[in-house]
Amino acid sequence: MPPEPHSIPSATASAAVPAVHVVSVKALCAFGxxxxxxxxxxxxxxxxxxGMAGHALVQARRGGDYRSEVPLDxxxxxxxxxxxxxGYDPAQARVEEIKTFRGDFDAIRANHRALHWAQxxxxxxxxxxxxxxxSLTVALVYLDLASGDETVLEEHHTRDTLRTHFEALCATYSDWARREAGHRATLDEALARLEFPHAAFRTGQRELAEAVYRAAxxxxxxxxxxxxxxxxxxxTLFPLLKARAAHRLDKVFFLTAKTSGRPVALDALRVLGQGGARPRVLELAARxxxxxxxxxxxxxxxxxxxxxxxxxLPAARAxxxxxxxLDREALRRVALTHEVCPYFLAQEMTHWSDVIVGDYNYYFDGSAFLFAGMKDAGWRVAVLVDEAHNLLERARGMYTASLEGGALEEAHRAAPAAVRGPLARLFREWDTLQQAQTADYDTADEIPERFLRTLQAANTAMAExxxxxxxxxxxPLQRFFFDALHFAxxxxxxxxxxxxxxxxxxTQEQRSLAIRNLVPGPFLEGRFADAVSVTCFSGTLAPFAFYRDALGLPEDTALLDVASPFHSRQLRVEVATDVSTRFRDRAGSLRHVADIIGAQFERLPGNYLAFFSSFDYLDKACAAFSRRHPGVPVWAQTRGMREADRHGFVARFEEGGQGIGFAVLGGAFGEGIDLPGSRLIGAFVASLGLPQYNALNEITRERMQSRFGKGYEYTYLYPGLQKVVQAAGRVIRTEADVGVLHLLDDRFARAEIRELLPAWWHVQLAGEAEEDARHPTP
Structure with a gap:
């Protein structure tokens, strides 16, 4: 008898609402x-x-019996x-709340000060x-970090008045906490009974679900x-919801690389909700x-x-x-009904939602508010990272900062007199820094200390x-300030x-300085360590060691390679051993590449995608193909393609249609589009996808070699072949699909390259495939 399809262990949950709820003073006051x-x-x-240094400074100034960081319960x-x-001085019966600020004391918002008084x-x-x-004296101590001066506000209260204030806040929060505890208990009980929403798991689906559960x-x-x-x-979502009660998960974060990934997650959550368990779901969208x-x-x-x-806010929150x-539209309806901002209502609801769907940056960026909220509130979170092969480049961007010469000029022109001087000194220091530079592009392993001091002085002036x-x-002044803060x-x-x-x-506008991240792992290590569990999943995530090392995942990270449900008979894979797409050979390859595409189309007319390493190569190949095969419809990706044009490109792939779409490997059409059946019956990949050989990539190769001992593989080979496999994956989307894939470069014939291609592909060299070509796949 086959195993039961719903074999993820059930959580043991109780509907009993806990009698006591624990809350921090900070959360209590922020709520009420x-x-x-x-x-x-x-x-x-x-x-x-x-802020920590400012607190220490104020506390060090106090004497006598003054006590710092006094725990209260x-x-x-x-x-x-x-x-x-x-701070607390028992002799004077005085308690202090210390806040640090810069600039004008009167600029501290009234609502912020009200919150400080409440605390x-x-x-x-x-x-x-x-x-x-x-009775007791309560004091707010505001420390100006620029001058070191304190502004002190005091109130004297009896024990009864302070207790009345405290109990009023607790009453406001207590009713909410009771309802929230009831929601959690009811949800946990429903999730314990949750069954997989389909009659059976698909091939490989249960294996993945069980691995996610075990990781959590x-x-x-x-x-x-x-x-x-x-x-x-x-x-991935089903097992984490099942694990919620038994393993005390507070939240699940489902993170996507692109906006298009959010609807897929929301659809899956809708399906799971039909089983009677309805977690509170929140979609986060950009401001x-x-x-x-x-x-x-x-x-x-x-x-x-x-x-x-x-x-x-209280009525909107309720x-x-x-x-x-709370998808984007539902949250908007609630927000506008109560006349509050949808974006900031969403931020509030992160505290009261069970599953949050949003972009990578909400958790992995240096200033990510989901990560900050998790740390601040002590949430126990399981994180799902969709299409995780994208995280490497996205994370590199998060931890890269640049300063543009043109932006500094605009900021200087817009600055008041007090700021113009520090910006002028920054300009001169920048100029000195680049005077000795001879090449258009140069890199260094250190940032000159003098430049950083000048930048910090400019930042201080702008902040004040x-x-x-x-x-x-x-x-322009504010925009440059934000860039300069990020750089610093x-x-x-x-x-x-x-x-x-x-x-x-x-010109000055073309000059720039940047801190360019090459290996984001050191920045991401804490993000992986602080979650209960993080699952990174994708259709192309091999070799695992590459992603584990580059992203900073723990050494004990579990690994799972789910076997494909597809079979080699579904996809004929042929390597053109007499084509070279190396840069020096591209011009000479155009005619041969065009004829291979034309011959395949003649054998089996239909819709095909042809991928090239650059727009320049694409344009020349498309032109060569049209000259030699003028009767075949073609359409091509263009630089800076607008969203409507991208939709139009994909729409050309109609059921039963015929033609060739020319696209750039690693671009908008290399992943994330679904063209099942006759909408796409084949693809051509005229490139190994290797990143361009340039100074930056060579430095990256050196760093990868130094850190991991695989510089060439981690910089060029693995990222390149990942794009090839992603592009090829457009052809076979279901177990009913059949098609053909032409790999147009002799390097694909090398054993070490073929070992990195999907195991279910049966790769044939051009000579070996001649017999099959006479009998094309139906």
Whole structure:
């Protein structure tokens, strides 16, 4: 008897709602003490390290019996509230909350100050109860990091008034916490009964689901390569929902490389929800995609959805929690009903959602708010990384920063007098830095300390300007400031995982400096370590060691290579051993490549995709093909193709159609498009996909060699062949598809190359395939 299809172990859940809920003072006040407008006028915030140093400075100035970082714990009804007071002087019966800032003290927003007062009053109430005070002085200490001066605000309260304030906040939160605990208990019980939504798993699907479950249970990471068509999204979400109660998962993050990946995840969650278990699902979208008033500033004086945001947030939050299914449109409807900003309502609902679907950057970027929320709230999270082969390049971009000469010039022209001087000095230091440079492009293993000091001075001047005049925080000066801050932050972490680039140009606008990340692993290691489990899955994720090393996954990462449900008889793979697409040979290859494409089309007319290594090669190959085979319809990808044109390109692949689509390997049509059946019956790949040989890639090769001992493979070979396999994967999408793949380069005949191609491919050399060519695949 075959095993039961629903073999993921069930969670043991109880519907009993816990009698006591634990909450931090910070979370308690953030929930119930914010009021008034949402105000995002830019005020430079100190970094975490600057804030810690500022706290230490203030605490060091105090004497006598003053105690720092005092742990507090109080129970109020069904809430257990925990916190840590910044400073407490028992002799004076005085508690302090320390905040650091830059610039104008009056620029600190009223809603922020109200939150600060709420926090210190809570600490005051807890200290009265713990230390037996009948009254207490509560103080807000604001430290100006630029001057070192303190601004102190004080209130004197009796024990009863502080307790009244504390209990009011607890009452507000307690009712919500009780309902949330009920939601979690009901959900856990329903998920324990959840069954796989189809009669049986597809081939390979259960294997993937069980591996994801084991990784979550074992608190390990997983690299999983699984072919297209088995239902990877459903196979990864289902086991994590099953693991939720038994293994105390608070949330699942489903992260995608592209916007097109989100609907697939949402569809899978809808299917799972039909089984009776309905987790609260939230879709995160970019701010520019959901802003209702893109021409307005984000504060109450300019935007109606920011005005009174925190006053209307409780009702909006309650309805959103009740709705439960919060895709982009549903969240927008709730937000507009309550006249609050959809983007910031989504940020609030991350705290109260069970599954969150969004882009990689929400978790892996240096300033990722999902990761920050997880750390701050102590969530136990399982992370799913869809199409994970994309994470390497995306992460490199996240940890790269550049400064453009033209942007500095524009910022200097727009700057007030107090900022213009520091920017001018930065310009001169930049000029000195590049005076000795002879090549247009140069790199270094260190960033000159003098340049960094000048950059930091300019950043300080810009920060003080924007702190004093927050309404002026827009335009070229602000844009350059953000770039400069990002550069300075990455400079603090600069090491051999990155390189310092200097690019010359004929004009100032063409000059640039950059910190270019080559190996993102050191930045991502903490993101993998702090989650309960991270599963990276894709149809092309081999060799596993390459992705594990480059991305910084743990050494004990579990590995799974799911066998393909496809068979070699479905896809005829032929290598053209007499074609070279090396750069020096491309011009001479055009006629032969055109004739191979033409001969295949003549044997079996239909829709084909032809992939080339660059737009230049594509244009020449398309022209050569049209000259030699003028009767065959062709259409081609172009540089900077607009979204509507991309849709038009794909739409040309109609059922029963005929023609050749010319595309760039690794571009928009090399992955993520689905053309089953006769919409696509074959592909030609005229390239190994190897990255361009240039100075940056050679430096990358050296770093990869130094770190991992496989410089050429990690820089050129593996990334190139990954694009080839992705492109070829457009042909066979279902177990009913058949087709042909022509690999147009003699290097594909090498044994070491063929070993890296999918195991189910039966690769034939041109001579070996001649007999098959006389009997084409039907």
């Amino acid at each position: 003490a914010k009021a008034g407008d949402l105000d995002l006028r830019f005020v430079p915030a100190p970094s975490a390290l600057e 109080s129970t109020c009804g069904n809430l257990r509230v925990r916190g840590r007071a910044d 210190v009053r809570c600490y005051g109430s807890m200290l009265c109860a713990q230390e037996g005070h009948d 249970v074992g608190k390990r990471c997983l690299l999983a390569q699984a072919p297209t068509g088995i239902g990877k999204t459903l196979a 520019e995609k959901v802003c209702e008033y893109p021409d307005r500033a984000c504060h109450g004086e300019a935007c109606p959805l920011a005005r009174g945001f925190y006053d209307r 309805e959103a929690a009740q709705v439960g299914w 300007h924007f702190a004093a005049t927050p309404d002026a925080a827009q335009g 932050r990455l400079a603090e972490a600069f090491d051999d995982h990155s390189v310092f680039e200097r690019t010359l140009g004929a």
